[in-house]
Amino acid sequence: METKIWKNTELEPAVKALQKGQLVSFPTETVYGLGADAFNEKAVSKVYAAKGRPSDNPLIVHVSRPETVQTYAQVDARAQKLMDTFWPGPLTIILPIQVGKLSALVTGGLQTVASRMPDNDLTRALIDQVGSPLVGPSANTSGKPSPTIANHVYHDLHGKIAGVLDDGATKIGVESTVIDLSTPQAAILRPGKITAEQIEAILGESVDTSEHHVSADEAPKAPGMKYRHYAPDKTVYMVKEADWTKAIIWAQSQLEPVGLMLSDQMIEAHHLAGMDFVWPLGPDGTTAAAKLFAGLRNFDDQKNVKMILVAEMPLQPENAAYNNRLAKASGQQYFDAQEMMDF
Known part of the structure; x- marks a missing residue:
């Protein structure tokens, strides 16, 4: 497969590729994501194959508007507060799924799903035009440093994906904060740009920031919890x-x-x-x-x-x-x- 690098003015070929079930890397404010139609199980399976990603490592669903999350997850008042405050932005929210709405490939076999709305106009337009939310793990070989420019993606995944939508360097450079709202006490599973203090101020309650270790036979709720991540060969x-x-x-x-x-x-x-x-x-x-x-x-x-x-x-x-x-x-x-x- 020939992997294209599309300019930020070339949205149409990226949209068509995703609608055909192909993989396209898209820019966000954090890192570049590897996109596939979240409701196309065959397309989602290609993400794991392209990255060499363990199948129990859940994928984050990217949406262009908050109300989309209500079509596949159970959105409570706490989640709505955080969406209203921090979306679009570098916050991923874990919620219970609605039964039968998403493939187990997306959730890692769990009864929860992670979602976020990226702060990138180009990618939100991409999602809108595709007409479906997109899964979007970092667009790199699994375990390696995440990509912050289009050429990083091309280096790792050329020949494995249809193309990369190039919007220059990402602004934040590390992945989003992941907050778990599927439990009585909100818990940060992965730190990011948005801090526990900021979240606590909105929720009006304490947030668990303790280390969450995942055993060998346990499925992680969020990326980066269980497997080797972000590491170069050196x-x-x-x-x-x-x-x-x-x-x-x-x-x-x-x-x-x-x-x-x-x-x-x-x-x-x-x-x-x-x-x-x-x-x-x-x-x-x-x-x-x-x-x-x-x-x-x-x-x-x-x-x-x-x-x-x-x-x-x-x-x-x-x-x-x-x-x-x-x-x-x-x-x-x-x-x-x-x-x-x-x-």
């Missing part, structure tokens, strides 16, 4: 701010280049501006989140780079999504100068 280590001097000295002593991903302030403090194998993360956690996956992909594609060292952001609510993705990409490994002497 070894990744998180670096605490206090350890960067040692990390840089160690990296510069290696025979093979080490990729360094750190804030603009740290680059300036260590006189690294303009140097090879340095990826600027910008001035804060917001810019770092937008640049994280692109940086990991950049170094993963450089054959001579053996390792990637990435800055952990301050442990504050607004940085939770960035630190969560980095922890998963690194397998929660921190740089330790003493241990690295034996590397």
Whole structure:
């Protein structure tokens, strides 16, 4: 299959491909999604095959308007409040399904479904014209860093999908917050741009933010909970701010280049501006989140780079999504100068 990259003015071929049951990658404010008609079971099955995704990993249904969710899920007052406040936007809401309305391939065999309304005019127009909501996991090989530009999608999935609708770089760069409303207490299953504090302010109740671990025989309610995610092939280590001097000295002593991903302030403090194998993360956690996956992909594609060292952001609510993705990409490994002497 020849994979096309369509400009943001070329909506018609993307619409036709989806209506024929083919796969099309679409842009959102978070990352690029891999779209298929959510009501076409055969098309949905192609998503798992293209990504190499485990079949018990549920898919997020993307809608162009909130009322669509009521056609397949049980929408309560809490969900309506969050939709009214945060949609369109980077919030995925898990609700009980209406029996028989969605394939088990979409829900991962669960009695719940995850939905969101992306903050991207082009993609909402795409969904409208297709005439059906779209499943939309990240448009990458399963487990790898998510795509934030169309070329990332093409790199991973060319020959496997009909095309990519190119709308430039995504703004946020990490996936949406996932909030589970299928339980008495709302729970965040995946941190994102929208924080627990923001959700609590709207719901008027506390939100569970504890880690939700999924056993080997248990189906995850949301993407990113069970399987290896966001990780390049190269070894990744998180670096605490206090350890960067040692990390840089160690990296510069290696025979093979080490990729360094750190804030603009740290680059300036260590006189690294303009140097090879340095990826600027910008001035804060917001810019770092937008640049994280692109940086990991950049170094993963450089054959001579053996390792990637990435800055952990301050442990504050607004940085939770960035630190969560980095922890998963690194397998929660921190740089330790003493241990690295034996590397």
